[in-house]
Amino acid sequence: MAGWITDVPAVGSVLLTASSAGDAPARVQMGATLGFHIILACIGIAMPTIVLLAEFVGLRQSNPVALLLARRWSQALGVLVAVGAVTGTVLSFEMGLLWPGLMRQYGSVLGLPFGFEGVFFLLEAVFTAIYIYGWRRLGGWSHFWTGVPIAVSGIGGAMSVVSVNSWMNQPGGFEMVNGRITQVRPWQVFFNHASAYETPHMILAAYLVSGFLAASIYAAGFLRGRRDRYHRTGFAIPFAVAASLTPVQLLIGDTAARAVAADQPVKFAAMEYVSRTSGHVPEYLGGIYFNGRVYGGLRIPSMDSLLVGFSPNTRVIGWDSVPASLRPPSPTLIHLCFDAMVGLGTLMLIPGLWGLLAYWRRRELPNTKVFWMLGLICGPAAVIAMECGWIVTEIGRQPWVVYQRLTTAQAATANDVVPTLTAIVVLYTGLGVATIMLLRRMSRRWRAIDSDNAAGVPDPLVDHLDPLAGRRR
Amino acid sequence: MIPALVGSVLLAVLTLYVTFGGADFGAGFWNLVAGGDTRGERPRRLIEDSITPVWESNHVWLVFALVLFWTAYPDAFAAVASADAVPLWLAAIGVVLRGAAFAFSKETHRLSLRRALGAIFALSSLMTPFFMGCVVGGIASGAVSANATRSHSASWTGATSIFCGFLFVGACAYLAAVYLVHEATRRQDSGLQIYFIHRAQLAGIATGALSLVTLGELRGANGQLFDRLIGRALPLVVLAGACGLIVLAKLTNRGLRGLRFVAWLGVTAVVWGWGVAQYPTVLPGTNLILSNAGAPTATLDTLLVLAVLVLVVVTPAFSFLFWLQGRQLLSSEESEPTTPLPNRPFHREGSP
Ligand code: HDD
Ligand code: HEM
Ligand code: HEM
Numbered sequence: 122m123a124g125w126i127t128d129v130p131a132v133g134s135v136l137l138t139a140s141s142a143g144d145a146p147a148r149v150q151m152g153a154t155l156g157f158h159i160i161l162a163c164i165g166i167a168m169p170t171i172v173l174l175a176e177f178v179g180l181r182q183s184n185p186v187a188l189l190l191a192r193r194w195s196q197a198l199g200v201l202v203a204v205g206a207v208t209g210t211v212l213s214f215e216m217g218l219l220w221p222g223l224m225r226q227y228g229s230v231l232g233l234p235f236g237f238e239g240v241f242f243l244l245e246a247v248f249t250a251i252y253i254y255g256w257r258r259l260g261g262w263s264h265f266w267t268g269v270p271i272a273v274s275g276i277g278g279a280m281s282v283v284s285v286n287s288w289m290n291q292p293g294g295f296e297m298v299n300g301r302i303t304q305v306r307p308w309q310v311f312f313n314h315a316s317a318y319e320t321p322h323m324i325l326a327a328y329l330v331s332g333f334l335a336a337s338i339y340a341a342g343f344l345r346g347r348r349d350r351y352h353r354t355g356f357a358i359p360f361a362v363a364a365s366l367t368p369v370q371l372l373i374g375d376t377a378a379r380a381v382a383a384d385q386p387v388k389f390a391a392m393e394y395v396s397r398t399s400g401h402v403p404e405y406l407g408g409i410y411f412n413g414r415v416y417g418g419l420r421i422p423s424m425d426s427l428l429v430g431f432s433p434n435t436r437v438i439g440w441d442s443v444p445a446s447l448r449p450p451s452p453t454l455i456h457l458c459f460d461a462m463v464g465l466g467t468l469m470l471i472p473g474l475w476g477l478l479a480y481w482r483r484r485e486l487p488n489t490k491v492f493w494m495l496g497l498i499c500g501p502a503a504v505i506a507m508e509c510g511w512i513v514t515e516i517g518r519q520p521w522v523v524y525q526r527l528t529t530a531q532a533a534t535a536n537d538v539v540p541t542l543t544a545i546v547v548l549y550t551g552l553g554v555a556t557i558m559l560l561r562r563m564s565r566r567w568r569a570i571d572s573d574n575a576a577g578v579p580d581p582l583v584d585h586l587d588p589l590a591g592r593r594r
Numbered sequence: 595m596i597p598a599l600v601g602s603v604l605l606a607v608l609t610l611y612v613t614f615g616g617a618d619f620g621a622g623f624w625n626l627v628a629g630g631d632t633r634g635e636r637p638r639r640l641i642e643d644s645i646t647p648v649w650e651s652n653h654v655w656l657v658f659a660l661v662l663f664w665t666a667y668p669d670a671f672a673a674v675a676s677a678d679a680v681p682l683w684l685a686a687i688g689v690v691l692r693g694a695a696f697a698f699s700k701e702t703h704r705l706s707l708r709r710a711l712g713a714i715f716a717l718s719s720l721m722t723p724f725f726m727g728c729v730v731g732g733i734a735s736g737a738v739s740a741n742a743t744r745s746h747s748a749s750w751t752g753a754t755s756i757f758c759g760f761l762f763v764g765a766c767a768y769l770a771a772v773y774l775v776h777e778a779t780r781r782q783d784s785g786l787q788i789y790f791i792h793r794a795q796l797a798g799i800a801t802g803a804l805s806l807v808t809l810g811e812l813r814g815a816n817g818q819l820f821d822r823l824i825g826r827a828l829p830l831v832v833l834a835g836a837c838g839l840i841v842l843a844k845l846t847n848r849g850l851r852g853l854r855f856v857a858w859l860g861v862t863a864v865v866w867g868w869g870v871a872q873y874p875t876v877l878p879g880t881n882l883i884l885s886n887a888g889a890p891t892a893t894l895d896t897l898l899v900l901a902v903l904v905l906v907v908v909t910p911a912f913s914f915l916f917w918l919q920g921r922q923l924l925s926s927e928e929s930e931p932t933t934p935l936p937n938r939p940f941h942r943e944g945s946p
Contacts, residue, residue: 203697206650207690213660214686217675221743224664225672229889232665236900239658240908246651247911254647254924270911305892536679536745544687552694559698 144533147219150542152515154211156508157549161205163507165245166279166324167331168198169252169271171359176265178358186354192256193567194335195268197560199253204556206246211545218541223522223532226302230295231288233307234281241278245271276324280316283323287315290514291384292523314384318377319514325370326510329469329503332363337500338564340493351571357486360496363503364473371466382429385524386438388517391452392459393425395439402426402437407460410452449519458509465506469499597884598874600894603901604662605869609862611655613769616762616861618649620770622692622719623763624793625712631705637774638712640786642699644777647924649696651915656689658904666897667887669740670876677742677749678732681725688722691715723762731758731808734868735815736879754815757808764801765861771797772841772857779850791845798842802835805864816878822871830867834860 172194179188217224223231248270255264288294294309295302339355382389389395394405394415402425408418423433430436440448449455472495479487486492522529621641628634628641664671675682695715699708728750732738735754742749749755771794778786813820823831837860844853876882889897918924 200697203650203693206653207693210653210657210689210693211686213657214675214682217660217664217671218679218682218686221672221676224668224675225888226668228664228668228671229666229893232661232668232889233893233896235661236658236665236897239654239661240900240903242657243651243654243904243908244911246654247908247915250647250651251915251918251924255918257925258923259918302888302890305890305896307892307896534676534679535743536676541683544683548687548690552690555694555698 144530146538146542147533148529150538150545151215151219152512153542153549154208154215154545155515156511157553158205158208158212159507159511160330160504161201161208162279162282163327163330164198164201164334165205166275166327167362168194168201168335169249169268169275170328171331171335171362172198173265173268173272174362175354175358176268180262180265184354186351187358190351190355190358193563195253195256197563199249200556200559200563202245202249204552206242208549208552209242218536219534219538220522220532221534223527226300226527226532227292227295227523229302230292230305230310231285233305233310234284234288237311238278238281238285241274241281244274245278248274279324279327280320281311283320284311284313284316286514287319288313289523290319290518291315292526315380318373318380322370322373322377322510325366325373326503326507328366329363329370330507332359332361332366333469333499333503334359335500336360336363337497340496340500343493344490344497353486356496360472360476360499363499364469364476367466367469367473371470374463374466379429382437385518387440387443387448388455388513390438390440390442391449391455391517392513393437394452394456395425395437397441398436398439400426400434400436402429402435402439404428405456407457410456447520449517451516455513455517458512462506462509462513465502465509469502469506472496472499596891596894596898597887600662600666600897601869601873601876601884603897604659604666605866607655607659607662609865611652611659612765612865613858613861614652615649615655616723616766617769617773618645618652619692619719619723620763620766620768620797621645621774622716623767624770624774624790626716626720631709636783636786637789640774640777640781640783644774646696647919648915649693651912653689653693662897665893666889667876667882669888670882673740673742673877673880674729674733674738676744677738677746678729679745680747681728681750685722685725685729688718688720688725691718692722719766720763723766724759727759727762728755730762730868731755733877734758734819734872735812736819736877737815738877738880740877740880740882752815754808754811757804757811761801761804761808764797764804765864768794768797768801769857769861772854775845775850776854791848795842795845798838798845802838805834819871819878823867825871827867827871830863830870834863834867836860837863 172191175187175191175194178184179186179191248267251259252264252268252271255267259267288310291314293313294306294311296304336356336359339352342352343356378389378392381392393402394408394410395402396413401423404421404424405415406419406421408415408420410416426433426435426437440452472492475492475495476486479485479492518524520528520530522532621644625634625638625641628637691714695711695718699711699715732750732752732755735752737749737752737755739746739749771790774790775787775794778784778790809820809823812823837856841853841857841860844850844856872878874884876884876887882888
């Protein structure tokens, strides 16, 4: 990726057509719909594995609580996957409705990974149906095995979509003559320069989001005094998954940051407030960039150079290397989002280590309230970290939609999207509220069943699994 | 050769979406017209129970069709997405509302909420097929120009487009009614069986009439396509008509064996008739033809690899799903104790 500034075919045309405000509604709409979809996507990617883990524990150790949890999670999963599917369909429409310029130019390139995504989603949908509706009649291990393809295709689907995004960051694998794609090397499109870190980083993020979110629901219950085996198990299984992957995530993120510094230096400059190319670049934690200065925040001299090249003398490219029109819009937003992601990621290490230590010493999770509060916070924290990461990636790439090839303004539709933006915001607000209300209803119903059960009223759902399931806590 | 194969793959995926996903939309139509709470209770329950486990799988064919469209024919896709932005947005919003109403209705037990969701489900079930039909009608009549960059109402509000929109609604309702006849039969519910036989007959007649009207309109809008429809695509057109008549005859005589397949074949013949008549253009009225529509060879080759993957991996998975359903091994957790109707999905095995 040497010479990142030299082979820029589109620079000239951008400088000529520097008006970019016209595409703002389209960008807001894309960001809003993706920001919504991605939460459900995370659950669709990682939650099946967590459900399967609970079912595995349940079957292996004849643990009725784990089995009951797996069953209930899969019901919630059914609702969430459906919302994920419809919001994903909107995104597919939006690729054309918002970015016809992108599709006209590059549809035949970035469509390929999307095609594989399609195959994986077909599989995921089919096996999700079998798994969710199969609890009653496909007992035991055969039911477990019908869930494995969901987990596998979720990961495959995520790899495919994220490779589209990483291709937009590091486009390659095609030949273009006179503005027409003449050749495509599918392999290189798929495994582009950025997919090596983006794909694992996103898939792990999905596991952190799903695991910590599920755990935080039971942490909330625990803090409200429901300190039973059901809540402990419900917390422990997803929490163990997410907490054990957190350190790996931080390592990959660190690699990603160095790769971004090398391959997309202007994005990196915005992430780290590097205004001038130089050595001994300081690291800022927090702070607001305004009028050429950083206000507030913690300044660590030479630290950024050290992180990028393991030596304080490392030259880091600043955004002065490109004209103002080729810089992303708001370094403050990008920097603060990056800091939030890294900070929250580091925070999420703490409860994991604490839990591990306690478990190692006493074979039990800590009873301390602070631990469970941390567990509660980690769910929303993972979601925020993930959203912040996407803001860094997407806004940091501006003004490009395909890095150094096509600008967002060139890609955007000439149609007025303000009406659809309005409609979508209303629609998605309703959808989000309805989804949350629905999940709460489900959990209230389950609690009612549990207390009936504790009082000796049989539960049709649990009964044939284990008559003691509700009472054993 | 390769471009034609890719075109056939796209058409095949569209067929699957129209005949499976379309029927789910059609069921929403019957939900809408099922009448008040008490009168509509039983048909609504049958509709809900039969679609719940399968609508999402059926729906993914749409996504796959979109991806194939933009990958194989990026220019045509961009043109359609720009010119037909309005109906496409409306169709997408319909998809969201329909899916959400579905996902939520299982869990909603209060009557007023169920009613509201039912209304959303039903209205959105009309919206999506209608506006998709408008888009297809506009394409077929040659109203979308190859380098369209702006929304252009003439490209989807011509008479052919509007009739095509109604035709889509009709065809979806027709398929759904036929599938629901089968479903009622399987549950040995003769009341609902007769209920849906009547509706299938009505929808069949309406759809047949709408096809003829649309065909007539097409003659004025795109003479070439019309000539080819009654030229080289004639066998398919005849097949479609014959299937429609056979279904009507079978419904009248209560000969219900193979009914779903014949209905399915009829609608499939219409889709392929359109494809054959339009060959080799991608956007009629423009110079975009299959072999120069924008994607390089390696892309088309990869799409064929994908098609083979779908054939060898996804088809067995779908068959497994049907097989489980056929053996009644799938059931909803959420069927409340008070509503012991087993949850048996329909319109699956039997269709190829
Ligand atoms: C739970 C979520 C989560 C956590 C804890 C982290 N990240 Fe992250 N990060 C994401 C979730 C995420 C993501 C899923 O939102 C992104 C957006 C694009 C991508 O592939 O992953 C991302 C992108 C992203 C990028 C931009 C890549 C690009 O623009 O191409 C960098 C440089 C980092 N991350 C670095 C880090 C570092 C150094 C972390 C901690 C020490 C870290 N991330 C923790
Ligand atoms: C494979 C996945 C993704 C693809 C293909 C994709 C594609 C795009 C495209 C085409 C744009 C418009 C052009 C641009 O502004 O650069 C965009 C913008 C945006 N996307 Fe992504 N995106 C992906 C993932 C995500 C996710 C998961 C988020 C989650 C938050 C996200 C957030 C945004 C935001 C905030 C913008 C607006 C940028 C701006 O306003 O400047 N993206 N994305
Ligand atoms: C990083 C970004 C993304 C990830 C990781 C992701 C992942 C997923 C996953 C796992 C699902 C399965 C549904 C579920 O289980 O909830 C899903 C659904 C879907 N996604 Fe996304 N997605 C991303 C962005 C996009 C983009 C940019 C598009 C389209 C342009 C898209 C289109 C779809 C579609 C059409 C579905 C529905 C498939 C179905 O019906 O099963 N996604 N996504």
